[in-house]
Amino acid sequence: MKSSGWKDLKRFYSLETSQKFLYQQYEKRSIQDANQQAYKNCERFIYFLKHGHTFYEQAAIAPLELKPILLFYGMAQLLKACLLTVDPYYPSQTSVLAHGVTSRKRKKQHYRFSKDEVKIQRNGLCMHVLKHLFHLNGLEDERFTMIHLLSKIPEMSHILEFQKQPSTLVKVEKDNGMMIQDHIPLLYNMSAERFIEYFEFHTSWKLKQREAKKLAFDVSLEENPAFATHLHYDLEANQWYIPSTRDSFLGIPEIISHYLLMYNLSMIARYETEWWYELLSQYISDDYVMIERYMEIAEEKFPAYIMMLLEEKTKKTSSKWN
Structure with a gap:
């Protein structure tokens, strides 16, 4: 990327x-x-x-x-x-x-x-x-x-x-879509089902598959970080992130x-x-x-x-x- x-x-x-x-x-x-x-x-x-x-x-x-x-x-x-x-x-x-x-x-x-x-x-x-x-x-x-x-x-x-600022991003994996670890919904104080519903409602994401300990989403256009509002990209490390809580979304x-x-x-x-x-x-x-x-x-x-x-x-x- x-x-x-x-x-x-x-x-x-x-x-x-x-x-x-x-x-x-x-x-x-x-x-x-x-x-x-x-x-x-x-x-x-x-x-x-x-x-x-x-x-x-x-x-x-x-x-x-x-x-x-x-x-x-x-x-x-x-x-x-x-x-x-x-x-x-x-x-x-x-x-x-x-x-x-x-x-x-x-x-x-x-x-x-x-x-x-x-x-x-x-x-x-x-x-x-x-x-x-x-x-x-x-x-x-x-x-x-x-x-x-x-x-x-x-x-x-x-x-x-280093400056002890609270973290507002959490890593996700890119593998033919976005793979979200199953502990992340807990950060949102949601069940996996509610988390899926939340992301599908607020983004263009669609659940593709529920795997062991992972949720796989299709993210289409939002894979281009220039357009993304709910997906963040580290250009130096080639790593993707999403907001770590509901309150962290900027929109x-x-x-x-x-x-x-x-x-x-x-x-x-x-x-x-x-x-x-x-x-x-x-x-x-x-x-x-x-x-x-x-x-x-x-x-x-x-x-x-x-x-x-x-x-x-x-x-x-x-x-x-x-």
Whole structure:
């Protein structure tokens, strides 16, 4: 499942390839004048990808103090490229140009990043991506704390465990579907029957087979971690996870978690300069280790997930590519 991210995204740096790709996406959605729209958008699609790449290249050589700003704007450019695959008229109105997220403007005394929160706004890029790319609604004004977002990124688990943060993920096996150990329903305070019913209701999963000490599920599209909301993937360890309790579900794909986290970090880097430099120069709290490790992960994982998202779209139209 490991992806090389930018190396793979460069496949789209061709007007011929991008136009054909966009045409197939638009035709599949019965968009009027699909060929004309693809011709109009193929340059913009490439430029969004390349601009995102430039931000990431600069982030790779930038000091830690500036990384969140560069990474956040890089993420926004990549999401805009993805939006063009489903919404040829983006941006059709100025309201979708805003970031679409808000955070506490002034940090309180004894501020801790892990306890801070962000809120998804009704308009803006974030909500537009949720609706058009992931078909998720009802998340307007939803609030998320930083620790809840971080805890759903499996690569963060070692740091969070070391800092005695409660575990919110549990490993599952991928073997022609997802194999869940029979002790996991107990973590949900459920019988196996209720657990099966719960997952089938809240996800696209379907029970395939009950084996000795295991439940085998078909998970279809959710095997692609770029789309998954109830399944989490460790890109470094090639390991899959599900939330360890009912209360651990976030209901958003990891791509959005990264966007929310990096938005808040970029705002802190821009507007909370005193706290930011104290953290980075004086190592005043566990937040430093957490933030540094997170940015390391996001630098590699977000572009890889964007490629997985685009790759899923090419699979669905692969028969037309010949």
